[in-house]
Amino acid sequence: MNTFFVSLLPVLLGLVLAPLLLGVIHRTKAVFAGRHGSPLLQAYSDLAKLLRKGAVYSRTTTWVFRAAPVIGLASVVSVMVLLPITGNSAPLSFVGDLIVFIYVLGLMRFFTVVAALDTGSSFEGMGASREVHFSALAEPAIVVGLVALASATGFLSLSGIFSAMSPTTWVVAGPALALVLAALFIVFLAENSRIPIDDPNTHLELTMIHEVMILDYSGPDLALVLYAAALKLWVLGALIVNVALSPLGLNGIRGVGLFVAGMLVLAVIVGCVESMMARSSFLKVPRLLVTAIALSGIAFMLIVRFTA
Amino acid sequence: MTLLQDTLLVALILTSFGMLVSGRLGAYIRMGALQGVMIGLLPLVVGRATPTLHVVFVAAAMIGLKGLVFPYLLFRALRESDTKREMNPFVGHVPSVFFGILALLGSFWMDARLGFPIHSSAALVIPVAFTTIMIGLFLIVTRRTALSQVIGFLVLENGIYAFGLAIVYEVPILLELGVLMDVFVAVFVMGIAIYHINREFDHIDIDRLNTLRG
Amino acid sequence: MNFLVASLCMFFAGGLACLATTGRPHLTRWVGSSVALIGGALALVPTCMVLGGRVLTGLHLHWSMPFGSIALDMDALSAVFSTPILIIVMLAAVYGTEYLRPFEGKKNLAQSWFFYNLLAGSMLLVVVARNGMLFLLAWEIMSLASFFLVTFENEEESVREAGWIYLVATHIGTAFLLVLFVLLGRDNSTLDFSSFAASPGFAGIAFLLALVGFGTKAGFMPMHVWLPEAHPAAPSHVSAVMSGVMIKTGIYGLVRILTFLGSPPPWWGWLLVSVGAISGILGVLFALAQHDLKRLLAYHSVENMGIITMGLGIGLLGMSYQSPVVAFLGFAGSFLHVMNHALFKSLLFLSAGSVIHGSGTRDIDHMGGLLKRMPVTGLVFLLGSVAICGLPPLNGFVSEFMIYLGSLTSVAGNMRLPIAGIVAALVVAGSLALIGGLAVACFTKAFGIMFLGEARSTHAAHVHESGLAMRLPMAVLAAACIIIGVSGPFWMQLLGPAIAVATGVATDTQIYPTFAAHALWMMTLLAVAGIGLVGLLTFVRSRLLSARSVTREPTWDCGYASSTPRMQYTASSFAEPVTRMFNVFLRTRRRFSAPTTYFPTSSSFSTETRDLFHESLFRPAFTMTHRFLSRIHWLQHGRLNLYILSMIAALLVLLVWKLG
Known part of the structure; x- marks a missing residue:
């Protein structure tokens, strides 16, 4: 039983550290803009403040609107149980858990979108429409990308894949793995509504995706939504960091330490991307996402060829 | 060496896909130029330890022609013909990429079925060549302006060249130069044709050429 | 097996009983739905037994139909497909009692319930039949019964059109199946499934025939064109049965045929x-x-x-x-x-x-x-x-x-x-x-x-x-x-x-x-x-909010004054x-x-x-067929004696050809 709790530690790590990533992203952007920026722990104080407030609900909304934040957070927390951390297996791992991983996040999205439509506002409808549009394209990209990794390592669970990825895997299929990494990064940006797909800091409802969908949330509900978004950033980022760190072949506590460092670096990279790029036109986002699908597909075929 | 070769081949596929998604003619031409450079580098890394002088010469000619001269000619045609810079293809970018993926899958499958008796280190070249050929044909069929068709033609030629490279290592230099010459003339003639089409009709949209039939 | 036969009898005979209640809507409702419920419950017994691991002995009776025999069997494959059929038929019948109530007195509901039970029985028969003739007969009853159910509101032009498309599509499918069964059974004097075996060179053709024939029922693109027409036209409980289980008989048929093909x-x-x-x-x-x-x-x-x-x-x-x-x-x-x-x-x-x-x-x-x-x-x-x-x-x-x-x-x-x-x-x-x-x-x-x-x-x-x-x-x-x-x-x-x-x-x-x-x-x-x-989390949130102000306001309208419901997405x-x-x-x-x-x-x-295929494939194809056939339209002149003459002529030609 004790070992089970030890294996839960990575989950706790994610639950605690996820909001920090937002702080790092903001700080990076502030440095680029020559500002001092908000404290690194700003996201934590925001969450604490929201949890202390009351709530305002729209008269149009139903129980669906209230269920969505709860289901969203529960989904993303369940997903964290499947997530390995560099060199350490996840608390729960089984064949095909990568599919479960993606589909449980799909459940979260389903309810976020439905809750946005529950308010009856056309702005939130607009955000919902864009969300389903882009995620429909992001989904094949991540599925094919993960299947490519499964094919490269011969394992069918996230823990198995990431523990089997070693320097040799990179020697055999390096270019293909780099493509998967690129595809995963695009999906990561899209699913977490970052620039160039969506701008989390814009002040015009017309141009937003995720932020506009949650426009009517307040108080503890908003806290749940924001926290779930931070966790989603963590879990999808963890996939990228796991792939990127695999050639070092670390495990144990050193793996965990390096993983956390990797997550922070990823946050800095996201900050850099956001500072250097403009948000792309919504009409062009699908091209970016199908590029991700193409990258995964190419990577898959190359891996099949390399490991034949 | 294989890692280098694989990376180059992957980059080659990526440029083809880049052409499928690029929304502007300028980016499209540049992507074609990049592919030209890569196809030029290909004989230097495919399958042999030290490239001979002959191979280096052909590679240099290839890079010079496809990477520099053609893009220059095409950009000039683009400037002079005053074409719209935004591509508006018959088949949108997203379905185009899906076609590209299918072409890729099909190429690997065909390669597995055909089973060419080639050196295993060059094994990846054949499916990449097939993919490039199919994407080239697709670009010719689905892109609207005469200019973009020229580039589709170049992509097709690149694919055929890569295919030849995998099958026979040593092509007589005269033959290679002959092929290059052909392509050069083709691009040149097309450039002139585009110029004339444009002067005659104020645009180079091929879908309106059908009004010419009797 | 007795339960199965009883259930089939229940569906077919009970269906007829529905017809007898014409004009008394209250009675129709009761008879129609209870027939479906009892029939479904009876057939669920052998289905559950088979799913539970029991092996039942099949029924094989002689039938005067050429090549036909009344061969019924319930194996695990049949059980897997008949379970949803029975459950959905039963539930949709309960639903139908209320759904059809607004039509009482306006439409002939006895007819509707008759075809409903006929459809249920024929679907069950399709998955348990072990003879080609019996299978095709059940298949045809299934198609026709569902056709009449689709055209329930036949006073509407769109419904009639939908029914027509369905009828044509389903019969094109059946035509392929007919060829398939004839080819499969050609070596034997019987069409019993137990004697079916594809000769080596012919398995591929049989597979393609089955794919097209059963695919039409199952709604594979591009043979799906009848689905988006027929389902909206039918009453909802019938749509549920058709879309939920009837199209699955196509999958069943395909899988069943595959077992013969090696x-x-x-x-x-x-x-x-x-x-x-x-x-x-x-x-x-x-x-x-x-x-x-x-x-x-x-x-x-x-x-x-x-x-x-x-x-x-x-x-x-x-x-x-x-x-x-x-x-x-x-x-x-x-x-x-x-x-x-x-x-x-x-x-x-x-x-x-x-x-x-x-x-x-x-x-x-x-x-x-x-x-x-x-x-x-x-x-x-x-x-x-x-x-x-x-x-x-x-x-x-x-x-x-x-x-x-x-x-x-x-x-x-x-x-x-x-x-x-x-x-x-x-x-x-x-x-x-x-x-x-x-x-x-x-x-x-x-x-x-x-x-x-x-x-x-x-x-x-x-x-x-x-x-x-x-x-x-x-x-x-x-x-x-x-x-x-x-x-x-x-x-x-x-x-x-x-x-x-x-x-x-x-x-x-x-x-x-x-x-x-x-x-x-x-x-x-x-x-x-x-x-x-x-x-x-729900509990935590309600505890957090319990002592605080929770108010209900209009949706945030982003600064636009007075948005109306019509402005919604x-x-x-x-x-x-x-x-x-x-x-x-x-x-x-x-x-x-x-x-x-x-x-x-x-x-x-x-x-x-x-629909892309409806507009660009089938409509042009049918227009061309129509154009071609209208050239021989003069043959249809309406004079009975000439029709008979041409029949006699054809028979004579055949006789001479066969004898000579």
Whole structure:
């Protein structure tokens, strides 16, 4: 039983550290803009403040609107149980858990979108429409990308894949793995509504995706939504960091330490991307996402060829 | 060496896909130029330890022609013909990429079925060549302006060249130069044709050429 | 077996009894529904016995029909397909008692119940028949009974047209089946299934004939054209039966025929994967472009048949490449999806019927805010939507997961297939992911626009919740979706014997992948934990909010004064980005009259997405046929004596030809 709790530690790590990533992203952007920026722990104080407030609900909304934040957070927390951390297996791992991983996040999205439509506002409808549009394209990209990794390592669970990825895997299929990494990064940006797909800091409802969908949330509900978004950033980022760190072949506590460092670096990279790029036109986002699908597909075929 | 070769081949596929998604003619031409450079580098890394002088010469000619001269000619045609810079293809970018993926899958499958008796280190070249050929044909069929068709033609030629490279290592230099010459003339003639089409009709949209039939 | 025969008799004789009650609607209702319930319950007995592992002895009686015999048998494969048939038939019958009530006195309901029971009996007969003649007869009764059910509201032009398309399509399919059975039975003097065996050179042709013939019923693209016409036209409980289970008889037929054809070459698997991927992706895309609720659901049937077919394709590839695990997973996913789709698609059609019953319109864009007035219908529609999108923890995910597992085991690990199999597996995984994403788009649209927000029209503002007889079947189906969703391993075990029949191995030598069972158990664990977490978080939130101010205000309107319900996002605008992206296939027609002048008086915008294959393949083909046939129209002159003359002439010519 004790070992089970030890294996839960990575989950706790994610639950605690996820909001920090937002702080790092903001700080990076502030440095680029020559500002001092908000404290690194700003996201934590925001969450604490929201949890202390009351709530305002729209008269149009139903129980669906209230269920969505709860289901969203529960989904993303369940997903964290499947997530390995560099060199350490996840608390729960089984064949095909990568599919479960993606589909449980799909459940979260389903309810976020439905809750946005529950308010009856056309702005939130607009955000919902864009969300389903882009995620429909992001989904094949991540599925094919993960299947490519499964094919490269011969394992069918996230823990198995990431523990089997070693320097040799990179020697055999390096270019293909780099493509998967690129595809995963695009999906990561899209699913977490970052620039160039969506701008989390814009002040015009017309141009937003995720932020506009949650426009009517307040108080503890908003806290749940924001926290779930931070966790989603963590879990999808963890996939990228796991792939990127695999050639070092670390495990144990050193793996965990390096993983956390990797997550922070990823946050800095996201900050850099956001500072250097403009948000792309919504009409062009699908091209970016199908590029991700193409990258995964190419990577898959190359891996099949390399490991034949 | 294989890692280098694989990376180059992957980059080659990526440029083809880049052409499928690029929304502007300028980016499209540049992507074609990049592919030209890569196809030029290909004989230097495919399958042999030290490239001979002959191979280096052909590679240099290839890079010079496809990477520099053609893009220059095409950009000039683009400037002079005053074409719209935004591509508006018959088949949108997203379905185009899906076609590209299918072409890729099909190429690997065909390669597995055909089973060419080639050196295993060059094994990846054949499916990449097939993919490039199919994407080239697709670009010719689905892109609207005469200019973009020229580039589709170049992509097709690149694919055929890569295919030849995998099958026979040593092509007589005269033959290679002959092929290059052909392509050069083709691009040149097309450039002139585009110029004339444009002067005659104020645009180079091929879908309106059908009004010419009797 | 006695129960089975009794049930068939019940359906056919009871159906006739319904006709006898013409003119007494109250009695019709009782007789019609109880016949369906008793018949269904009787047949469930042998079905459950077979599913539980018992082996029943078949029935074989002589029949005066040439080549025919009354051969009935219930094996595991039949049981897997007859279970959803019976359950849906029973539940839809209960639902129908209330749904048809507004038509009492206006329409001949006795006829409707007669055909309903006839349809139920013939579907059961199709899956238990073991003789080609009997099978085709049942098949034809099934088609005709459903045709008459589709044309229930035959005073409407559109319904008559839909019925006509259905009739033509289904008979084209039957024509292929006729050829198939004749070819299969040509070496023997009987059409009994037990003596069917394909000669080696001919298996490929038989497979193609079966694919087209059964595919027409199952709704594979491009033979699906009748589905989006017939389902909206039929009454909702009939749509539920047709879309939920009748089209599955096509899958059953295909699988049954495959068992006669020996070990499949890889191209069969490939073909099924391609057909499945095309049906799946184009089905969901066309669904997304619709704003008629029932048409949308009909296209989703095409999509789900695509998913089932992809599973079959993976299964066949596993058989071709001697990978029993891949074969098992492919067939298991496919069969379980047959059951699951029956449950959630019937659920969705029944709740759609409830909405139409309450609001009087099928147009999604006219609805809105229904959840407040129809809480039960809304909840079950939401559950059905989550299930059909294949999201955990509901049943749709379990079956899709198995198909995913089949494709994963074919690309990685020690059970890897050759490259052609791998490419097919990737096509399956990629298509499933794309279909999943697009299905989420489609059902967030359907549920969100219909049930959430504010009412967009007076139709939606005055809806009422349906009565108990309609709510109860829906609740049962929704519960079944949840139960299957969290008890995956059990169902996989249950399907084992049916898969053994389909793959042609002995039950005891079957490879039962324990890793898949383990995965399903872990998913159950995760689902239970997740549901627990939802409860915990809800509790925490209510504790947090208990002592604080919770107010209800209008939706934040982003600074716009007085927004009206008509300004809400509509289904069409919600789906527009995706439909525009795939306009190559969809070819949505837009009619737009823009507002003009400074004080515009009126403007309008409407879209319509017709079926690609209907418009560009079948319509031109039929127009050409019509043009050709009208040239020999002079033969139809109406003079009886000349008709007889030509018949005699033909007979004489045949006689001379045969004798000489």
